[in-house]
Amino acid sequence: MNQDEISERGLVLLGCGKMGGAMLKGWLAGGLPAASVWVIDPAPAPWLTEAGVRVNEELPEAPAMTILAVKPQMMGDALPQVAALSGRTVFLSIAAGTTIATLEAELGGEAAVIRAMPNTPAAVGRGITAIIGNQAVDEGALSLAEDLLGAVGQTVRLDDEAQMDAVTAVSGSGPAYVFHLIEVLAAAGEAEGLTPELAMALARATVGGAGVLAEEADETPSELRVNVTSPGGTTQAALEVLMDAETGFPPLLKRAVAAAARRSRELGQ
Numbered sequence: 001m002n003q004d005e006i007s008e009r010g011l012v013l014l015g016c017g018k019m020g021g022a023m024l025k026g027w028l029a030g031g032l033p034a035a036s037v038w039v040i041d042p043a044p045a046p047w048l049t050e051a052g053v054r055v056n057e058e059l060p061e062a063p064a065m066t067i068l069a070v071k072p073q074m075m076g077d078a079l080p081q082v083a084a085l086s087g088r089t090v091f092l093s094i095a096a097g098t099t100i101a102t103l104e105a106e107l108g109g110e111a112a113v114i115r116a117m118p119n120t121p122a123a124v125g126r127g128i129t130a131i132i133g134n135q136a137v138d139e140g141a142l143s144l145a146e147d148l149l150g151a152v153g154q155t156v157r158l159d160d161e162a163q164m165d166a167v168t169a170v171s172g173s174g175p176a177y178v179f180h181l182i183e184v185l186a187a188a189g190e191a192e193g194l195t196p197e198l199a200m201a202l203a204r205a206t207v208g209g210a211g212v213l214a215e216e217a218d219e220t221p222s223e224l225r226v227n228v229t230s231p232g233g234t235t236q237a238a239l240e241v242l243m244d245a246e247t248g249f250p251p252l253l254k255r256a257v258a259a260a261a262r263r264s265r266e267l268g269q
């Protein structure tokens, strides 16, 4: 991370709940000085004070970055607390659905605004965040955002803000789909006679291990799947259920992702 600029000018976090908190934990663990962080939140979690960040204090004159991490429905109420920083900071919004145009309307057309979609594995440095900036955002500001977000995982730049709804549906919400997979895989193990503890331990380690393998192996996910599947064996029996074109994962995930993208578009209206 380009800590010098953030450390010297400061970082403001508007809203420190599940996602803002996950990113902040990652930044602090990565070496961002707690004294450089200003948090605005009506009910701050106790760990924030213990971490040494400044909570609900007067804001710095020109923070390097101001993260907007409140729920989209709260954005209108929350923004006035940081709107005066416009022109002296780069705003980075992680709110699902909330468009750059909506933020510009509140912060002024000259405000530098980056829209981003992170995900909660940022808490362990394994997130992925997609970003796109408005006209007022220069390469330096985008690089600074990438440095900051890169400290908690990967970053990708989008060409078009319209991609953000699909990104939200895949990687923003995606961790929840995977956590649900763990839940239902464990429940299915219980149904086959395993204890709840053993079933959960097996499911959690399997999804976690497969996730790391999918990211680190040279093979594609399809090749990795084939490597598990002995012809006529147990995996093939299961995949015939899961890969069914009418009732399996393909139509189910397509419907789920479409529903999330649709909701993202609705939140933007």
Ligand SMILES: NC(=O)c1ccc[n+]([C@@H]2O[C@H](COP(=O)([O-])OP(=O)(O)OC[C@H]3O[C@@H](n4cnc5c(N)ncnc54)[C@H](OP(=O)(O)O)[C@@H]3O)[C@@H](O)[C@H]2O)c1
Residues within 6 Å of the ligand: 014, 015, 016, 017, 018, 019, 020, 021, 040, 041, 042, 043, 069, 070, 071, 072, 074, 077, 078, 081, 094, 095, 096, 097, 117, 118, 119, 120, 172, 173
């Ligand atoms: N959770 C995710 O996985 C995820 C992923 C990507 C993007 N996002 C986006 O991140 C944003 C936050 O989501 P979240 O899940 O972290 O929600 P959250 O846990 O509710 O966090 C929002 C925080 O903002 C606080 N807040 C409410 N009103 C405020 C105000 N006027 N000024 C300052 N802070 C205020 C809330 O306090 P109270 O709880 O006391 O109201 C809460 O601590 C959303 O826009 C969401 O779309 C979330």
